[in-house]
Amino acid sequence: MVDAAVRPKTTRPHADNADANLQFDVARVTDLLMGTWADTRREARELIKDSAFWRDDELGKDEHRERVLSQLHLLVENKAVHRAFPKSLGGEENNGGNIAGFEELVVADPSLQIKSGVQWGLFGSAILQLGTTEHHEKWLPGVMDLSIPGAFAMTEIGHGSDVAAVGTTATYDASTQEFVINTPFRGATKEYLGNAALHGVAATVFAQLITNGVNHGVHCFYVPLRGEDGVDLPGIGREDDGLKGGLNGIDNGRLSFDHIRIPRTNLLNKYGDVAADGTYSSAIDSPGRRFFTMLGTLVQGRVSLDGAASWASALGLKIAITYATQRRQFDGADGQEVVLMDYGKHQRRLLPRLATTYAQIFAHDEFLQKFDGVFSGRTDTPDDREDLETLAAALKPLSTWHALDTLQEAREACGGAGFMFENRLVGLRADLDIYVTFEGDNNVLLQLVGKRLLTDYAQQFTGKDAAALAKFAVGMTAGKLFHGAGLRQFGQSVVDLGQVSRSVENGLREEQQHLLLAERVQQMVADIAGRLRPAGKDKVLGAKLFNENQAELIEAARAHAELLQWEAFTDAVHRVEEADTKKVLTWLRDLFGLQLIEKHLAWHLINGRLSTQRAAAVSRYIDRLCARLRPYALDLVDAFGYEPEHVRAPIASGAERERQDEAREYYAALAASGEAPVLEKTLKKNAKR
Amino acid sequence: MVDAAVRPKTTRPHADNADANLQFDVARVTDLLMGTWADTRREARELIKDSAFWRDDELGKDEHRERVLSQLHLLVENKAVHRAFPKSLGGEENNGGNIAGFEELVVADPSLQIKSGVQWGLFGSAILQLGTTEHHEKWLPGVMDLSIPGAFAMTEIGHGSDVAAVGTTATYDASTQEFVINTPFRGATKEYLGNAALHGVAATVFAQLITNGVNHGVHCFYVPLRGEDGVDLPGIGREDDGLKGGLNGIDNGRLSFDHIRIPRTNLLNKYGDVAADGTYSSAIDSPGRRFFTMLGTLVQGRVSLDGAASWASALGLKIAITYATQRRQFDGADGQEVVLMDYGKHQRRLLPRLATTYAQIFAHDEFLQKFDGVFSGRTDTPDDREDLETLAAALKPLSTWHALDTLQEAREACGGAGFMFENRLVGLRADLDIYVTFEGDNNVLLQLVGKRLLTDYAQQFTGKDAAALAKFAVGMTAGKLFHGAGLRQFGQSVVDLGQVSRSVENGLREEQQHLLLAERVQQMVADIAGRLRPAGKDKVLGAKLFNENQAELIEAARAHAELLQWEAFTDAVHRVEEADTKKVLTWLRDLFGLQLIEKHLAWHLINGRLSTQRAAAVSRYIDRLCARLRPYALDLVDAFGYEPEHVRAPIASGAERERQDEAREYYAALAASGEAPVLEKTLKKNAKR
Numbered sequence A, B: 001m002v003d004a005a006v007r008p009k010t011t012r013p014h015a016d017n018a019d020a021n022l023q024f025d026v027a028r029v030t031d032l033l034m035g036t037w038a039d040t041r042r043e044a045r046e047l048i049k050d051s052a053f054w055r056d057d058e059l060g061k062d063e064h065r066e067r068v069l070s071q072l073h074l075l076v077e078n079k080a081v082h083r084a085f086p087k088s089l090g091g092e093e094n095n096g097g098n099i100a101g102f103e104e105l106v107v108a109d110p111s112l113q114i115k116s117g118v119q120w121g122l123f124g125s126a127i128l129q130l131g132t133t134e135h136h137e138k139w140l141p142g143v144m145d146l147s148i149p150g151a152f153a154m155t156e157i158g159h160g161s162d163v164a165a166v167g168t169t170a171t172y173d174a175s176t177q178e179f180v181i182n183t184p185f186r187g188a189t190k191e192y193l194g195n196a197a198l199h200g201v202a203a204t205v206f207a208q209l210i211t212n213g214v215n216h217g218v219h220c221f222y223v224p225l226r227g228e229d230g231v232d233l234p235g236i237g238r239e240d241d242g243l244k245g246g247l248n249g250i251d252n253g254r255l256s257f258d259h260i261r262i263p264r265t266n267l268l269n270k271y272g273d274v275a276a277d278g279t280y281s282s283a284i285d286s287p288g289r290r291f292f293t294m295l296g297t298l299v300q301g302r303v304s305l306d307g308a309a310s311w312a313s314a315l316g317l318k319i320a321i322t323y324a325t326q327r328r329q330f331d332g333a334d335g336q337e338v339v340l341m342d343y344g345k346h347q348r349r350l351l352p353r354l355a356t357t358y359a360q361i362f363a364h365d366e367f368l369q370k371f372d373g374v375f376s377g378r379t380d381t382p383d384d385r386e387d388l389e390t391l392a393a394a395l396k397p398l399s400t401w402h403a404l405d406t407l408q409e410a411r412e413a414c415g416g417a418g419f420m421f422e423n424r425l426v427g428l429r430a431d432l433d434i435y436v437t438f439e440g441d442n443n444v445l446l447q448l449v450g451k452r453l454l455t456d457y458a459q460q461f462t463g464k465d466a467a468a469l470a471k472f473a474v475g476m477t478a479g480k481l482f483h484g485a486g487l488r489q490f491g492q493s494v495v496d497l498g499q500v501s502r503s504v505e506n507g508l509r510e511e512q513q514h515l516l517l518a519e520r521v522q523q524m525v526a527d528i529a530g531r532l533r534p535a536g537k538d539k540v541l542g543a544k545l546f547n548e549n550q551a552e553l554i555e556a557a558r559a560h561a562e563l564l565q566w567e568a569f570t571d572a573v574h575r576v577e578e579a580d581t582k583k584v585l586t587w588l589r590d591l592f593g594l595q596l597i598e599k600h601l602a603w604h605l606i607n608g609r610l611s612t613q614r615a616a617a618v619s620r621y622i623d624r625l626c627a628r629l630r631p632y633a634l635d636l637v638d639a640f641g642y643e644p645e646h647v648r649a650p651i652a653s654g655a656e657r658e659r660q661d662e663a664r665e666y667y668a669a670l671a672a673s674g675e676a677p678v679l680e681k682t683l684k685k686n687a688k689r
């Protein structure tokens, strides 16, 4: 294992212009990135400096699973995982801090992060959020201290994204006051559940609640899997998912139930209850709204994936950029070998991804604040909940996809060394792969966001006639349209983006970036809404038109999320006082904004938002920003605040620099000795003279 | 392990329009895809139906390595790997067929493919291509029958892409007529070599040849690593690379040489020799050209990666598309659950990648023909060699990146099931990850292509004045400019693409696609050349300007490669006689062409090649093509010709369909029994009436 004590020695490259010699305040930026729960993050990072929490790459699946289980016990001992639980049970009722702390575990081992998430974030949360005091008192202590490891059993073989359609039934038997949990066919087997293959002794099981001949939809039940003797109860079926593409420290598996009887009171009954006689009652009348309310209480999984994925990207870039400032390949014009980070292409590969990572970390902190507001009860209206869920559905897809993209690019940017497991990049990528699927498949989530945007859009029109509508669509700014989902207004100076100003770059500054990004969301949604309109009440035509526009709706949702990230980044930059640091961060924000605009350049051109001349300037401007940011690349990744015990990749340890120094010294000594062989090429050249 | 005997049962969805009921001739298309060496491919596929060749996912790294070694012996027994070797030694001197056969091994286990490649394609080829008859007779029999497993030792810790700069020295000692092979510093340690950690008993080592005080550049030497006793010879250092991101069936490792003495005649001396007295001689005068000639003989690695990556993409799509035609999620307008493949977004995710895979397989066959022509000696001029190398440097990056992208999208398209190792997608992706780096890093290769394009471009101008140049640049078609690298002319009817024809689609047919793709390459190269011109003879400025344009040059090279793929696809379509099949393949080719145009839409707009109106039509047209191709999706992946023993993924076996049938039967029986619970929602609706 790498000697974590080696600290990299790297310096900023020489440069004689003022832009390359700004005072970039690394510590200040670290604070900014760490965000609202910086203290908790630092605490968690301190804890996982202990190698007991690190992933051990030598272990096979089975040993890895046991190691991670024991690490969970260590977390309990260190009181690292109880922040969200009720004070009455020894928790802190600190929802935001709890998630922040969890997220940091990703750099120790993603399996550890996710298995903790299953235990305390899913299984525990289901009891906490869907159960009532009796349930809390009965089971939460065991959940918290890990004497009850549990599975969260929602997904089935047949239904993952469409949870409402699960096949497991919970049929109430008034004669014994029990629910009968049953798996009626193979496809209704619960599948992919963490803790299900081995460690779970109980599960929170989602099933169709049937009483008095009526199906009240999906509810959650506490189901013991094992007796005191540690043996599975009769009727419990358990299978191991075996090897996965990553996260092999978690024992995912399948669970089936053959008419398992549980007491009536094992229904987690906060949002719906069954009386002894079988009468169903709920404070929420609509079964649809009730179902979504229950699911909504479990949003924290998405919150923490968004954060963990963003920080994993940060770690990947820390490794690749540190290496890129040391590794040399090919001679430059001066006969010296060029440091990778000085290549134009290498900058283009890594720096826009760095900018995006910053944007996501800032957006995540806002998201976490919103989450904390709702779950602390401070700002907990149905609208707040809906906004939070939309935010989760918008941000989680982008950050988890970005992590895969970034870790892969980082891997490739390190060449063969990137493929060595010890250098972390391949392992992180393999583990994070599934983040784009679980806690809601990314494409399915973005579709939800798209639908919300369409609904928001439609609501503006209630009671307006066609002429008013047309005017409205022209005059409206995105901020007014989608306030619900977090948009805000910046400068608002209306500029004619079609016109070329003296410097094309002037047309690509903060305000214009905002306008371009915001108007794109608005216009895309309006366009899609227009294309869906002919359906009217015709359900079949509606479904057909929707399907034809599905890909574009998902793209609109993505545009919306990108805008939110851009806004969060911009807010963060505005909070910085120090002029030099602010300048560098503004470049980075510009890089983020411009690469988004570059990605969608055709759209801006087709829709007349950019002249071809200004559009042509976008890519050149990005190149210039990359060159300007180059001297700060290392500072910008150092600002993530990772220490050698978090990084652990030998290629980011300074070893490459040491090897190169050794090679240079060898050649220098050889030259000095007068015994260096002369190159045939040189001989030939001299002979020609 | 999956029961490979289960054959999927899937049917084409109903559709009442003629376009959905074409007679698509799967067998004919399979022949087309299998290409020139179809027989060899079929032979190889037949061989690897034997489970002895399959990857066993249960094995840890160490057992996996031993299994793959034993599989190599099996290949020898089956005479599956000697096609390229001299007839005099029992080979067939069949270069194209040899590569075709190797490539197919990827679906058995990529580790098997690559380890075979190291043994017979790299280690063996170095002896064959760089050595002379004496070397062939002495070592090739042992290489062929695997009694001499060997490493190909080119890369060093310090130098991968820049092979000319390796630090290992081979210094001639005339007094003993030996070369002294030495690793002068840590960075000069040979690194990442297959067969180096364990199995290699010899190596072909690339080192700076120094004799009489002159360094003649990198040459290749045959270096024994172990004695008869199986123990490493004194001075040989060997280290294990340990766990990697994939290909863990191969024992990659490091080799170092502490003044190892080998006979003078162990220099593989085809392109450069040292006489007993130390006099160096070579038929190639320029050391630079000599070096590139030697490297050029080893191009076959790139050829086979291009093919293997394309076929791995095919397998990924076979799995994901088969599953997508069975898997259902969410109710449709008719109350039935919708098959994934019917979702607009799902089509957009998978079908363009299918089109690209077809293009790559067709382009690969042309590439393989070119390779065979050169290596058989039939068409072996320096120009042919240069074209071949450019082709390799252009195609290998695109197909290997495409494989990663496609396998990932396939994985995500299968949801959680895609992450299960048994379903193949994650394992294939992990193994193929490094294909983008070894045998030449993709970005470095594309840069070579870009330089070649610039050179070709510049050559047109020799002796022309500025006015002639300007005229030239306007009038020239890409076909004329870059004939060397394989471009050809199609229809050549000059159309005004800026003008909107009656149907916008009319402006996006074959000829226009060709023109758009070809002119883009030409214009990008011309633009970059123009931006580099100010440098003149100023080396430092030249390097600076080059670096500023590096990313775009790589993009131009990619555009060039895309054009070649498009042309190959089009040629293949033209070879099809059957009208219906041709129609479907034309749609697929259009999909390939249009998604390329869509990807670069902003470029076409900025450069005035497309009107905004026609540009706006591109995406809609793609959607329409996807919908048209939907009924043939399964046929198109069946045409890859894979049998269950090649596919082996349970999710593509028909099991999903069986589970769904079971669930439907359950619900149907329940409904028939009259005991089905009524939905609360339905009750509420009825109550309102």
Ligand SMILES: Cc1cc2nc3c(=O)[nH]c(=O)nc-3n(C[C@H](O)[C@H](O)[C@H](O)COP(=O)(O)OP(=O)(O)OC[C@H]3O[C@@H](n4cnc5c(N)ncnc54)[C@H](O)[C@@H]3O)c2cc1C
Residues within 6 Å of the ligand: A118, A122, A152, A153, A154, A155, A157, A158, A159, A160, A161, A162, A191, A192, A193, A194, A244, A247, A252, A434, A437, A438, A439, A440, A441, A442, A443, A444, B327, B328, B329, B330, B340, B343, B345, B346, B412, B413, B414, B415, B416, B417, B419
């Ligand atoms: C390692 C791992 C751990 C997990 N842990 C748990 C756990 O602890 N508890 C638990 O309950 N679950 C768990 N899951 C399950 C996970 O949440 C599901 O896999 C996920 O929700 C996706 O469901 P699915 O696999 O059924 O995919 P599907 O829903 O079948 O989706 C497959 C594909 O179809 C696409 N698709 C689906 N619907 C549409 C549509 N309407 N339009 C367009 N495209 C569509 C999706 O984008 C996706 O690409 C885990 C999964 C894994 C792999």
Ligand SMILES: Cc1cc2nc3c(=O)[nH]c(=O)nc-3n(C[C@H](O)[C@H](O)[C@H](O)COP(=O)(O)OP(=O)(O)OC[C@H]3O[C@@H](n4cnc5c(N)ncnc54)[C@H](O)[C@@H]3O)c2cc1C
Residues within 6 Å of the ligand: A327, A328, A329, A330, A340, A343, A345, A346, A412, A413, A414, A415, A416, A417, A419, B118, B122, B152, B153, B154, B155, B157, B158, B159, B160, B161, B162, B191, B192, B193, B194, B244, B247, B252, B434, B437, B438, B439, B440, B441, B442, B443, B444
């Ligand atoms: C599993 C495995 C098996 C292998 N097997 C063998 C083997 O059997 N024998 C053997 O000899 N070698 C082998 N290799 C080595 C392989 O060929 C090298 O890793 C590869 O050539 C890249 O070299 P590098 O790792 O030194 O990366 P580098 O050359 O250091 O490149 C690192 C990064 O810098 C970028 N870069 C480099 N130069 C430039 C430039 N001028 N401009 C812009 N960007 C640049 C690249 O794009 C890359 O992303 C193997 C490697 C692996 C991982």
